[in-house]
Amino acid sequence: EIVLTQSPATLSLSPGERATLSCRASQSVSRFLAWYQQKPGQAPRLLIYDASYRATGTPARFSGSGSGTDFTLTISSLEPEDFAVYYCQQRGNWPLTFGGGTKVEIK
Amino acid sequence: QVQLQESGPGLVKPSETLSLTCTVSGGSISSTSYYWGWIRQPPGKGLEWIGTLYYSGSTSYSASTFYNPSLKSRVTISVDTSKNQVSLKLNSVTAADTAVYYCATPGDYIDYWGQGTLVTVSS
Numbered sequence: 619e620i621v622l623t624q625s626p627a628t629l630s631l632s633p634g635e636r637a638t639l640s641c642r643a644s645q646s647v648s649r650f651l652a653w654y655q656q657k658p659g660q661a662p663r664l665l666i667y668d669a670s671y672r673a674t675g676t677p678a679r680f681s682g683s684g685s686g687t688d689f690t691l692t693i694s695s696l697e698p699e700d701f702a703v704y705y706c707q708q709r710g711n712w713p714l715t716f717g718g719g720t721k722v723e724i725k
Numbered sequence: 726q727v728q729l730q731e732s733g734p735g736l737v738k739p740s741e742t743l744s745l746t747c748t749v750s751g752g753s754i755s756s757t758s759y760y761w762g763w764i765r766q767p768p769g770k771g772l773e774w775i776g777t778l779y780y781s782g783s784t785s786y787s788a789s790t791f792y793n794p795s796l797k798s799r800v801t802i803s804v805d806t807s808k809n810q811v812s813l814k815l816n817s818v819t820a821a822d823t824a825v826y827y828c829a830t831p832g833d834y835i836d837y838w839g840q841g842t843l844v845t846v847s848s
Contacts, residue, residue, distance in 0.1 A: 619794070652834045661827055661838035662772065673836075705772055709833040713793045714774040 620644055622706050622717035630725040637693040639704055639720045646686045647710030653682055653691045654705045656719075662705060666691060696722070727752040727759065729828040729839035737822075737846050743815040747828030747839060754809045755780050760832030761811040762802060765824040766841070773824075776802045777831045778811065818846045 621644040631637055641651065649669040654662035664673045666682035669689060679694045693700055701724050706717040733745035745763070752759060762777035776792040792800050799816045815822060823846045828839035 650833070654835075661829075661841055662835070663838075664834055664836055667834045707772075707834070712791055714777075714831055716772040716774070718771045 619713055620647060620708050620711055620715050622708060622715055624704075624706060624717035624720050626720060627718070628721045628723060630723050631696055632725045633696050633698055635696050637691075637696055637700070637722055639691040639693075639722075641684075641689040641691070641706035641717050643687045643689075643708060643710075647708040649685045650708055650710040651682075651684070651689050652707045652709070653680075654707065655700075655702050656705065657702045665704075693722075727830065727837045729830075729837055731826060731828045731839045731842040733842060733844070735843060735845060737818055737844060738848050739819055739846055740817055743813070743818050743822060743826075743844055743846075745813045745826055745828075745842065745844070747811045747813075749809045749811065754804050754811060755806045759830050759837075761804065762829060762831040763813045764827045764829050764831060764835070764838075766827070767821075767824045768843075774831055775813065775815075775826075776800050778802045778804060779832065780804060780806075820846050822846050 623642045625640045651669050653666040656662040665676045670682045681692045683690050703719045703721045705719050728750045730748045737743045760777045760779045763775040778790045780788045801814045804811050825841040825843050827841045829835045830837045
């Protein structure tokens with residue numbers, strides 16, 4: 619099973635600031651990694667797939683990068699609606715696995 | 726646009742079987758365009774993939790299932806094509822199975838999610 623480790627666990631930032639979230643895989647997943655956003659009481663929403671492709675409806679301020687074992691989600695300038703929990707997920711190998719999440723909170 | 730709606734008991738006793746149903750609208754459960762399955766999230770914790778069913782074949786019913794190894798001995802995912810539903814059964818539940826259960830399309834990435842249903846395991 620591929621283990622995904624996300625860091626930091628919590629990111630405290632102000633609106634307008636840049637957010638950088640990390641996801642590290644225990645073995646290579648090539649570029650088969652996605653990012654999801656989850657707000658309280660809601661299901662997760664797919665933001666980024668195949669490491670860097672924005673899903674339909676994902677704003678351009680969200681970007682993904684990386685390959686192999688190290689991946690980054692960047693939010694260029696935080697909007698109030700971006701404060702949420704973010705999860706990475708790999709599809710390189712079954713079982714599908716998720717990272718533990720990074721909470722982006724208002725400073 | 727595929728829509729998913731979970732239904733089932735919100736409370737299950739320890740050692741019993743958790744049973745949930747997901748009704749699919751906006752798409753056929755027998756379509757080979759989607760994978761169908763379940764993901765859960767314990768309160769305040771992260772996401773865990775439970776399993777996936779992939780339906781294939783236009784002339785005969787044929788489905789392949791993939792389960793999380795940590796749950797494989799207790800899980801069954803099945804479909805009812807006549808009702809356009811996918812079901813989850815989890816046997817011998819304990820308090821550790823308390824979670825929000827999401828019906829979803831967990832093939833590679835997950836485009837569609839239900840709203841989720843909280844299932845509490847308690848006597």
